[in-house]
Amino acid sequence: MNQPPAPHGRHLDAAPELIRVLVAHPLPERAAALSQQLTDAAIHCRCAPTLEEALRELEPAVDVVLAAESLSSCALEALTAAIRQQSLPAKLIALCRRPTLAKAVRALRTGASDLLAEPVDEVELAAAVVSAAEQARQQRRLLQELETLRHQAEQLEEAHTQVADHLDALCDELTDTCASLAEQVDELAQSAPDLRARLAGVLDVEAALRIVLEHVLNCIGPTNAAIFLPGDSGDFNLGAYVNYDCDKDSVDVLLDHLADVLAPAFAEENAVVQLRDAAEQRTWLDEDAAWLQAYPHLLVAACHDSDGDCLAVMALFRDATTPFGEQARDALVEIRDAFAARLAQIMRIHHRLAKTQNPQDPEWGGAADDEGGLAA
Structure with missing residues (x-):
């Protein structure tokens, strides 16, 4: 059919x-x-x-x-x-x-x-x-x-619930973090006055160096640290240092070399510089970065007076297992400012004393044999 x-x-x-x-x-x-x-x-x-x-x-x-x-x-x-x-x-x-x-x-x-x-x-x-x-x-x-839309709506509702729970957890975590940061900011705000108070009345560069390095260890924690002071001819000399984990037999050679290459490289920098790996170190130090191969984490702060002249260069360095956080960098900013202010005051006082004791110094209109510079 x-x-x-x-x-x-x-x-x-x-x-x-x-x-x-x-x-x-x-x-x-x-x-x-x-x-x-x-x-x-x-x-x-x-x-x-x-x-x-x-x-x-x-x-x-x-x-x-x-x-x-x-x-x-x-x-x-x-x-x-x-x-x-x-x-x-x-x-x-x-x-x-x-x-x-x-x-x-x-x-x-x-x-x-x-x-x-x-x-x-x-x-x-x-x-x-x-x-x-x-x-x-x-x-x-x-x-x-x-049915597909209903299933997708259920999935979206479940995802929305999960996202909402996650957001609540993130908000709680953010609140805790903000509170912790606020405490850290308060601590940093208090640390600068504390350092300034400890440095007040200090007229000796070596004493100031010792106080500053003690404050660095208290605020930032264990670290290798060195402070380099400018000499008469534009070079830098080691003023003081803290050896945390450097080899005792080679630390002097390392610090002398850093005085020759690291301090001049950062002397004109106004900001605290943080380097996090060997590549960043090579950008600043070229081949001399090899001296810091074991210490890729570096914080460097140059101290200047009101005229922009370099008074000191502070260098903190650690190995790859213990990087510096943002809190350490912020703390070093406060320490640098307090130290720079005190160094500038010590310099002014030393110059006044030099003028009083050596009126024939050519800097003050006569002959003199006094040496300048801050090397301690």
């Missing part, structure tokens, strides 16, 4: 998915005839002779239900209710032997998508079933999309 043409010019055999139909009809011969017509149109179908069996056969895979009015006085209502309760995408087509306007209205109000008169033409039957199946599959796709 030839298959009927599909609606809108599309051949039924080319349907991308198999259409599944449930035929609910109490008359076996009519059910068999409908089943054969659908099978000839490449439509899969099953038959249910009673309402109860039809309700049992309902499942998500069913696209269309063909229900005869003779099945039961409430067959359409019962099948429609079952489809809605189970959230099935199936569409219902009512079959009746003597269709009337009242029957059509009742079927449509019940939820049927179409009403066909029996016996139905195979072309009309196939067209109605294909149309209803397309509606059912569109509804099925919408239901799947809604």
Whole structure:
């Protein structure tokens, strides 16, 4: 038997998915005839002779239900209710032997998508079933999309909860960090006055060096530290140092070399310079950075007077396992400023004393043999 043409010019055999139909009809011969017509149109179908069996056969895979009015006085209502309760995408087509306007209205109000008169033409039957199946599959796709969206919404809600909890934890951590930083700032703010108070009245450079290095260890912790003082000819000499973990046999050679290369390299710098690796050291010291190969972490601060002249260069250096933090750098800024202020005052006092004791010094209008410089 030839298959009927599909609606809108599309051949039924080319349907991308198999259409599944449930035929609910109490008359076996009519059910068999409908089943054969659908099978000839490449439509899969099953038959249910009673309402109860039809309700049992309902499942998500069913696209269309063909229900005869003779099945039961409430067959359409019962099948429609079952489809809605189970959230099935199936569409219902009512079959009746003597269709009337009242029957059509009742079927449509019940939820049927179409009403066909029996016996139905195979072309009309196939067209109605294909149309209803397309509606059912569109509804099925919408239901799947809604389920996907629901699942995504649940995932987003869960992610939102996790992010909110994480943000709360971060806020708590940030609050604690801010409080800790505030305490550190207070400590730094207090450390400078403490150092200035300890340096007040100190007229000896060596005493000032000792106080400053003690303050460095108290504020910054264990570290190798050296202070270089300028001499008469523009060179630098080692003023004082703290040996934390340098080799005792070679530390003197190392510090003398740093006085020759490191101190001049940073003498004009106004900011505290922090170097974190060998590459940064090479940028400043070229090949001489090899002397600090074992100490990649470096803090350097030059002390200047109000005229911009260098009074001292402070260098702190550590090995790769103990880098300097931002707190150490900030502390060194305060230490440098306090030390520079005191050194400048000591210089002024020494100059006044030199003028009083050596009035013939050429710097003061006469001959003198006094040596300048700050090397202790």
